[in-house]
Amino acid sequence: MSAATSPPPPPSTTGSGGAAPVSGGAGSPEAPAPEACPLCGAPLAADQEWCLHCGAAARTRLATSSNWRAPIIAVAVVVVLSLGVLTASLLSLSGSSGSTVRRTVTTGPAATPATTSPAPTASSPSASTPGATASTSSTPGSPGTASGPLSRKPVVTPPAGPPPTKVEIKELVAGTGPEARVPDTVTVNYVGILYSGGAEFDSSWRRDTRFTFTLGTGQVITGWNQGVSGMKVGGRRELIVPASLAYGAKGLETRPVAIPPNAALVFVVDLLKV
Secondary structure (H helix, E strand, O other): OOOOOOOOOOOOOOOOOOOOOOOOOOOOOOOOOOOEOOOOOOEOOOOOOEOOOOOOEOOOHHHHOOOOHHHHHHHHHHHHHHHHHHHHHHHHHHHHHHHHHHHHHHHOOOOOOOOOOOOOOOOOOOOOOOOOOOEEOOOOOOHHHOOHHHHOOOOOOOOOOOOOOOOEEEEEEOOOOOEOOOOOEEEEEEEEEEOOOOOEEEEHHHHOOOEEEEOOOOOOOHHHHHHHOOOEOOOEEEEEEOHHHOOOOOOEOOOOOOEOOOOOEEEEEEEEEO
């Protein structure tokens, strides 16, 4: 009887030609999961240090830490606060510079106002600007020092009816002294009122100063050149002057009463000196 045969040995698990071991057994380790960026979750290659999706250093300790958000937020807050402080400082410096400029302008020496000639006050009946070239007597004094009826200011009453078209002359007091002729320089007292309404617009009596001018040189209105010529010292005349021989369509701003445009005027003139 032949000897009993033994069963063949099991296949080797370590041999070079053996089958590969089967994973999944109870004691075998699992394969590592693919790495991902801890910030955005994008997959990372084995040798990839930077995430191509978010740009983070994906393999640093901070990126792999679970507390990465707190430092990032802290850094962002510091940056924002620093920018705010820098902006506030720049605005403060800009405001201080503007204030300095303003203070320099306002505290500097005051500008000298331009010198302008005072507006004429119609102290005399002038052809252009009253009193512009005519001169008053060098020694202001009371016009009342004139003797006789010329020592008192006359009362001027506006006539009735329409104004004349040429100078009307009325001799109130006949003079006995030298006669005034062009181009004599004469000194007078006078009162001027509006033909319409009788408001007094000018008077040498009110200013307490006699008026001196030269006949025929354009220092006074045409009506005065015509009305005063031929007077004698010590005489008093009433002159009714139409607007065309006075201030015409422009009128004149006088005080206390303005001469309106196209206004006829009434004067009483005392001739004191030639």
